[in-house]
Amino acid sequence: MSFVAQNLACQRADQLIFKDVSFSLSPGEAIWVKGRNGAGKSSLLRICARLLSPLSGHVEWQGEDIFKDDDIYIGEYHYLGHLDALKHAFTVRENIEFWASFHGSPNVDFALEQFELQALADMPAGMLSQGQKKRTNLARLVASPAKLWILDEPLSALDQQYIALFRERLRRHLAEGGMALFATHQDIELEPVNILNLDETAL
Amino acid sequence: MSRFFQLIGRDIRLAFRQGSAITLSLSFFVIVVVLFPLGVGPELAVLARIGPGVLWVAALLACLLTLDRMFQADFEDGSLDLLIIGPMPTEMLVLAKVIAHWLTSVLPLIVIAPVLGLSLNLPGDSIVALTGALLVGTPTLSLIGAVGAALTVGMRRGGVLLSLLILPLYIPVLIFGVAAVDASIAQLSAAPHLLLLGGVSLGALVVGPLAAAAGLRLSLS
Amino acid sequence: MAIDLHKYANPKRFLAITSAIYPWSVWLTVILLLGGLYLSLFVAPPDYQQGDTVRIMFVHVPAAWMALMIYTLMAVSSAVGLIWKHPVADLTAKAAAPIGACFTFLALVTGSLWGQPMWGTFWVWDARLTSMLILLFLYLGYMAIWESFDDPAKAAKAAAILALVGVINIPIIRFSVDWWNTLHQPASVATMDGPKIHTTILIPLLVMGLAYTAFFVMVLIIRVKAEILKRRLRVLQIAELRES
Known part of the structure; x- marks a missing residue:
């Protein structure tokens, strides 16, 4: 069971935001998406949540393209956006x-x-x-x-006490074999975590 | 399937909790109809002559008034994202929203329309025809309106654009709907007109959800 | 850098073909229009009832044909744009809309000018004129939705959906308006079906129709080219913005 993104590129209003973004998630792993404002963090998460189609590249869940064969992917993930x-x-x-x-x-x-x-x-x-x-x-x-959590700014508006509480829940989710893909400005102090920096891959 | 009814149930409960949406379109409908006797004078013969048209036009406008909220409220708080990525096909999602819209915003108009028909001096038989025509014809308004609502979701001032896009497409419903009532006033059978209305509704049942689902996916991307 | 950004701005084959057609369309427009006007103003006989005013028909009827034809063309190219994601198809639909709206407007104005001597009033709720008026609203809605999106790719899709829904509705609207007209028609009024079609009338009508078509092709080529250049400019501006 895994989540694989290969060579993703994203275009918004004729403007290429990022390209060649690849990563993969296995059970128990978390990826922290970083980048300056406008680097495409939210767009990347929306692509992974099937809310946006990538300009090129593909995303696979258990080896199946999530945009072509979405039956097994739906219901396996939660998406938490800005709103x-x-x-x-x-x-x-x-x-x-x-x-x-x-x-x-x-x-x-x-x-x-x-x-x-x-x-x-x-x-x-x-x-x-x-x-x-x-x-x-x-x-x-x-x-x-759900196996996969896709979280856009999960910590905003939370105070320290609840950030700690959320961190605990996230750790437990990972320990139970879950996966997480999140973008946040604050340091979540989660260990271990893989970092995907869009500034390095962006244009 | 249970999700389908859950969603309809949620929208209906929301409409009742907030209340304002239902009473708003209902009062709008009543006020527009009341303006006509004031505008053209209280002569009963004239009112009976223009009554069917007035009621239908007012119903179209009242329906239009609530249409832009069909997806907009869910879009604004992020619910639409979650609904779209959920396990329900987008076409079914649109259909559930359309049914909820019809039940909460259009059905109250149909309930009160006979009273307004009496106030416009429509004879008893034609009020039956009016209610029948509204029941058969108004689903088209919600179905076709869903396409416009989906295309304009997320736009500033989408409501104005929505009326420009949708009102021309409402014309067949208006014509057949009024014709049904007129026929019954003239002691003729309203059936052919009602059948035409039903045909238009069936067509809209196919085209509306398909086109609105395409529009929703595009507005979100 | 640009994976696909130039897909809009680089339709070389399209430009090559249209550049070859363009001069022909100009000459055809001039010749057919002169010929058509000569036939309709001097050769076609005056109507025994309406006299020379019937000649407005040679401007009016082909304009109404064009109005419908251009909307159909828009819907077809919208479908091509939606299904095969061909960007020139989207731009063709966009470029055709204002021309179609102008023909619709022309049909409305000439229709009402024709109505004055025929009915003694500038506007009659005749089935054809009313359908034309509704068609004009459909054109206006289509043009408005193109302007309402910042992202041209999104606007293209939204407009295409609308055009397709519209083209499905046009026959229904047309039918309902005819229905409405027969229900309300006072018995004696002459309709725009007017005189029986003789060959002396049919030929000038057809020539005028062809002239309008050639004119449409000519203007369409100019407008599509302008749209392509606009896209190219936009891409260049975005690239420049990124470098600075």
Whole structure:
């Protein structure tokens, strides 16, 4: 079981953002995508999440191209973007519940507990602080199981205590044979981690 | 399949929690219809003559008013990304959103339309025809509208462009819909017009989700 | 550096072919237009009812033909652009739209000028004129969506989807408008189907139609070339931006 990206190139509005980006992930491994602003970190993650097609190159999950034969890839990964995907009129529990059952087999109480959200479970998401919204969103990751986590800025708006908490969850995910691909400005202090620097491959 | 109904259920619950969307299009519909007697005068014969057209045009506009939110709300908070990469084919996703839109934004209009029809002095039979025509014809509005909503999702001022793109495509529904009511006022059978409306709806059921799914994938990429 | 950036800006074969066609299209336009105008103004007989005003038809009817033909062409090249990802096809559709809109507008204006002597009013909700008006809206929507995207590749796809949905709808719209017209038509009004088609009328009509087609080809070539140059300029500007 592995995730392989080969010679990816990405174009946005006639502008080539990066090319020849290759990497691979095996169970238990994590990759930290680094780069200056505009280096294409988010675009790379969106390509890996099937939200953007690459200009050239291909991405494989267990040897199958994720854009051509996506059946085995769908449901095997979580994507967490800049936006929180929360409905303000729903409670924390309802939000997590919907996404978890939409994605796969839900375990909402476990997720609430993992991110210390039990007290907030019945609050409308619209009333939460930025950090609490982020935690609700992170709880999606464990509310339904997935092998690969694709995380765009997972630490933003979190304070130190919850950064540590998230690090623990991420370590456990990796220890259980999961994989992670993330981009963040802050140091996540995760060891061991492979670093993919887009500044070196970019133009 | 359960995901399909889950998504419809979520959208309906959201619409009821927020409430404003339903009441907004409903009040818009009522106000537009009420403007006509004020504009053309209260003569009952004139009102009965223009009534079917007024009701249909007002329904088109009220539907258009809510269309741009069909994907926009999910786009703005990032939900659309997750829906698209989820296990449901994008065409089914569009269909679920269309059904939710029709149930929350269009069905209330159909419920209140007979009352407005009475206020415009439409005879009883034609009100039945009006309700039937709205039931058969309005799904097309949501289906074709989904294409426009998908193409304009994420645009600033997408709503204005949306009306330019979509309103010309609504013309057949308007014509057949009004013709059905007019026929019943003239003591003729409304059936041929209703059949045509149904045909248009079936066509839109095929074309709408396909084109809207293509539009959504492109708007997100 | 550029893997694929020049794919838009380098359609050499297209440019070679169109450069060969272009002078012919200019000469054809001039000859056919002069011939067509002569035939329609001097050779075709005046109508026994409408007199010389019927000659507006020779401008009006071919313009309406062109309006429909150009939209169909746009839809076909949109499909080619979507399916085979041929960039020149997208640009052709884009370049054709304003020309089609102009022909539609011409058909509307001449139709209403013709309506004045025939019906005593500048605008009648005749089925053909109404369909033309709706077609004009479709053209305007198509042109508007091209302007609404920053990324030309996205705009091309969105416009192509719209053109295809539009072309499926045109026959339905046309049918519904005819339906509407027969339901509401007062009995005695003459329609634009007007006089029976004699060969003395048909030939000038056809010549004018061909003249319009040649004119369309000529303008289309100019516009597609301009679009290609615009793309090339954009790519060069982006490259320059990156170097600085």
